[in-house]
Amino acid sequence: MRGTAAAARRVARRIEVGGTVQGVGFRPFVYRLGRELGLDGWVRNDGGLVVIEAAGSADAMRRLSARLRTDAPPQARLRQVRIGAPAGDGPMHGSGFHVIASAEQPRSGLDDRPGLVPPDLATCAACVAELFDPGDRRYRYPFVNCTDCGPRATIVGGLPYDRAVTSMRRFAMCRACTAEYRDPADRRFHAEPIACPACGPELTWRPAGGHGAEGGEPALQAAVALLRDGGIVAVKGVGGYQLVCDATDEAVVARLRARKQRPVKPFAVMVADLTAAGRLAPVGPAEAALLASVPRPVVLLTARPDRLLAATVTPGADTLGLLLPAAPLHHLLLHDLDRPLVATSGNVADEPIAVDDAEAVDRLAGVADGFLGHDRVIRARYDDSVARVVAGRPSLVRRARGYAPAPLGLPIAAPEPLLAVGAQLKHTFTLARGSTAIVGPHTGDLQQQETMTAFTDHLAHLTRVTGVEPAVVVHDLHPGYLSTQYAQTVSVRRVGVQHHHAHVASCAAEHGITGRYLGVAYDGLGLGDDGTLWGGEVLLADLRSYRRLARFGRAPLPGGAAAVRRPARMALGYLFGAEAFDDTSLARAGRLAGPFLARLPPLEVATVRRMVAAGVNCPQASSAGRLFDAVAALLRVRDDAGYEGEAAAALEALAAGHTGAAPLPWRLATRDDLVVYDPVPTLLTLLEALRDEAAVGLLAAAFHATIAAMTVAVCSDAAAEHGTSTVCLSGGVMQNQLLIEALIAGLSAAGLTPLVNEQIPANDGGISYGQAAVAAAQLQDG
Known part of the structure; x- marks a missing residue:
């Protein structure tokens, strides 16, 4: 009897929920839960929080607080739940449970937390089904969405996340959408970007140089026709414009490269589904899950040799970036064209992507043959995210949309x-x-x-x-x-x-x-605390401070940034000015490098030799990234780099398939109380092997194995000396899949715990x- 009376006793509570709880269907979820549990009260957005005042039996209130955490919508992320007394006596008995108007300023104990908005959410399966259902009123509507999908971060202007503070405010809901928005049983209950052909955004089409514009389905068909005929279309995506063309058409891809001023950097390719992705690259379970995940990133995969794509999509690289459609418009384009599409950032060279329609027409006039836009304003630009799988786990290369x-x-x-x-x-x-x-x-x-x-x-x-x-x-x-x-x-x-x-x-x-942990930072360049440029460092660190334990041997960068753009010049820096630990080794390197020097312009060789000897415009760098560049040049892989990391990526591609390559000779020295990896013995062996006509791919793989073996040895000694087994691997060079997986395997085998960046890019x-x-x-x- 006493337990029954306690369960029936009426309890009132105020619950403040912080985290990603707006724009993910959290209020509709709480509404349905409150009704299911027979509670009285309300839920609302309150600044960046969701606030609930509810009253009911003690048992129902316990279940409410528990299920807020266990049954929340899939995209919600609860970071704080605070339960306290309500204002006054709490909700009136028998008043029912409701969603009420939002409060602009939070009045809660959690208001010192940042307001959080969810990222944009890829089109869900239910909305895709509607998109292609001829009997549905949203059939082929490019802006279909619900509480589980659609634009969020790119349309919001503030918190609380209500339609009135998004770029959807200009579109008044029609009667049918209003009914869905107000119906607790509908999946669009309080879906703020709700829209349909009768009341929502509309596509627009403008041919390059043209003044007239078409709207709706004719606009989409005009874009499809142009793409089918080998044209380039600027498509307004969720977070900005993309440049789209037929990925199987060699001529149009080459034309896009010339117009975009992107001569060699690979393009991403969008495909309709996982089956289509599998035709272009092997897709394992982890890669499939990442491709189909809600963020819909570009996923870096190893391309199939027989992929049916234009060769200029990924010139000189075996890595292919694939993505699945993230928005209804993408689904429609892929459905109508039935072929893979290049989908690259809507910009020229290093400019930011275009987001405004007039800006896109102005900046991309010389690139696109037509513009497929729409009248929903993008409040914040978000490029596509890029990810890969490392040792079975997702790892971001670029953190953006999604x-x-x-x-x-x-x-x-x-x-x-x-x-x-x-x-x-x-x-x-x-x-x-x-x-x-x-x-x-x-x-x-x-x-x-x-x-x-x-x-x-x-x-x-x-x-x-x-x-x-x-x-x-x-x-x-x-x-x-x-x-x-x-x-x-x-x-x-x-x-x-x-x-x-x-x-x-x-x-x-x-x-x-x-x-404390060991930090391995292999990077391009960064200013060290000694005034030199670093990039091949092993640190003993915590979050507050660090101590440098080891580094790569230094070499000059002849011409500074010019050496970054031209790996051949970086190789000359090592040949003429590598940090000396053994004079005989340096002299031998000069003699063995004859074939390399002979293929370079004599004036360049003579000029760099003088610059290095005089120390003119030759900053010193202990950089892993620059050593990879130099090796790429010495092995005749790349003398010039069209984008940062191109030479190292080509070197990695060349090494692919040569599993089990033995490390080359390497040496550790001591200087200024630091352990120093001297790369000269490694470079000497490479040059000797080239003289003896060894397979270049095998040498590239052996170089990767050398850096991994040397790093494991340095970390093992440092871990034993300093009593820490955790090794954090970061820096731009750690984007090298071959190297990072060799490091993970080697460090693990040595009894250490390697950690890599996953949610945050290593670059x-x-x-x-x-x-x-x-x-x-x-x-x-x-």
């Missing part, structure tokens, strides 16, 4: 709100408050005003949406980075973080590591998150 701006945790909470402005290349920024970090989407390389404007525009947008007003700005040590220069203009306290400490901290932080796209993690830990120490 992933950003989903929150990440900080293992040590930031005591003050902060902004980390990242590096120069593959730029991102991070806003952090408390234990929550929000990494902005990939911006691109901060090399021109348009990209800087894209960065500052998106920073303003995400600051407004999240409500994070930074009291501290965190930046790289390099004074020449535009991100560092931007930090100097912000009137708050500034914290500088060394580039490679940020790299390894990004890996440690996402795995929740707060103690410079992860720097801002690493900066935020380091600064948060340092600020906690005062």
Whole structure:
């Protein structure tokens, strides 16, 4: 009797839920749950939170609080649930459970948390079924969505996430959509981007140079006809424009490369489904799950030799980036054309992608033959995300649409709100408050005003949406980075973080590591605390600080950035000026390099030799990335690089298939209390093997095995000396699939625990998150 009376006793509670709980169907879920449990009360968006006031039996209230966590919608991410007393006496008995109007300003104990908006969600299976159902009123409607899918981050202008603060506010719902929006039994109950052909956005078509425009289905058919006839179409996607063409047509792909000023960097290819993807590349279970996941990233796979694609889609590379359709418009294009499509960023060279219709027509006038746009405004630009599978687990290469701006945790909470402005290349920024970090989407390389404007525009947008007003700005040590220069203009306290400490901290932080670890930072270039350029470093670190234990041998970069663009010049830097540990070895390298030197312009060789001898414009670098470039040149793989990492990618492709290659000779020296990998013995052996006509692919594989073996040896000794077994692997060179998997296997076999970046890119796209993690830990120490 006493238990029965307790269960029947009426209990009232106020529940505040923080996290990604807006734009994911959380209010409809709570509404149905409240009705199912027989509760009285309401649910609403309250600033960046969802707030519930409910009353009912003690048993029903216990079940409510439990099921909020266990039964939440699939895209919801609950970070905090606070239960307290309601205002006044709570909901009136018999009043029922309702969704009520949102409150713009949160009035809760969780209002110091950032407001969170979910990323854009790929079209769900139910909406795809409607899209191709002739009997459905949304048949072939390119903007079909529901509470489980559709645009989110790209259309929102603030919180709470209601239609009135999105770019859908201009589209008044028709009677049928209104009925669905208000029907608790409908999957579009409170779906803020709800639309249909009668009341929602509409496609537009404009031929290049033309002034007239078609709308709706005729616009789509005009684009399909042009693509079928070998044209290039600028398509307005979810987060910005994409340039689309037939991926099997050699002539149109070559024309796109010339117009886009992208001579060699591979293009992504969009296919209709996993079956179509399997015809172009082997797709294992992990890759299939990643391709079909809600974020719909471009997934890097090994292309089939007999793939039926234009050769210029991936010139000189065996890696193919595939993606499945992320939006209804993509589904329609692939259905009507029935062929794989190149789907690349809607920009020229290194510009940010176009998002505005007039901007696209202006900037892409010389690239696209027609423009398939629409009248739904994109509030924030989001390029496609890029991912791969490493050791069976997803790992991001570029974090953008579908992933950003989903929150990440900080293992040590930031005591003050902060902004980390990242590096120069593959730029991102991070806003952090408390234990929550929000990494902005990939911006691109901060090399021109348009990209800087894209960065500052998106920073303003995400600051407004999240409500994070930074009291501290965190930046790289390099004074020449535009991100560092931007930090100097912000009137708050500034914290500088060394580039490679940020790299390894990004890996440690996402795995929740707060103690000491070994950090292996293999990268292109970053300014070290000794004034030289680093990039091949082993650190003993925690989130607060680091100590350099080991490095690669230095070599000059003849002409600075020119050596990055021309691997042959980097090879000359090693031949003429590698850090000396054995004079005899250097002399032998010069004699063996005769065939390499003979194929280069004599004036270039003589000029570089003089520059190195005089130390003129030859900054010293201990860089793993530059060593890979030099080896690629010595092995006749690449003398020039059309994009960052091209030479290393080609070297990796050449090594593919040569499993079990034995490491080349390598040597460790000691200098200034640091262990130093001297690459000269390795380079000597490569040159000798070339002289003896060894297979170049086998030599490329052996070089990868050498770097892996040397790294495992250094880490094993350091782990034994310093009493830590955790090894965080990060930096742009760690995007090399062959190397990273060899390192994981070797370190694991040595009894160590290797960790790699998964949610955050290992390249410079992860720097801002690493900066935020380091600064948060340092600020906690005062």
